[in-house]
Amino acid sequence: MAETAQIVPVPRNIRAFSPGTRRAPPKNDDGSIGPPQRVLLAETSRDIANIAAGAMVFGQFLGERPFSRSIALTGVVVWLCLVIFSVSLIGRKQP
Numbered sequence: 001m002a003e004t005a006q007i008v009p010v011p012r013n014i015r016a017f018s019p020g021t022r023r024a025p026p027k028n029d030d031g032s033i034g035p036p037q038r039v040l041l042a043e044t045s046r047d048i049a050n051i052a053a054g055a056m057v058f059g060q061f062l063g064e065r066p067f068s069r070s071i072a073l074t075g076v077v078v079w080l081c082l083v084i085f086s087v088s089l090i091g092r093k094q095p
Contacts, residue, residue, distance in 0.1 A: 042089040049082030 033041070056075025060067050 038089050042086040045082045045089075046086045049079045049086070052082070053079035 053075050056078070057072045060071060
């Protein structure tokens, strides 16, 4: 006997999210990100800055290699750049 394929109805909104799923608000008309996305990006880049500094500066004390000033300096520079980027995102005023 040949099996017949069953037709499954497709929901109207195929991109529907399950209840409780958070979606980012849409971008502004000019393509720039809005205040909620700006705050989220600033917080995330600060977290990444702290992880980079921890890995490149403080992580060296956990290894068996001698302390490298160039890696530590790179960690500090990356941390500083990301923190400045975060502060500049928060500091911008919406027109």
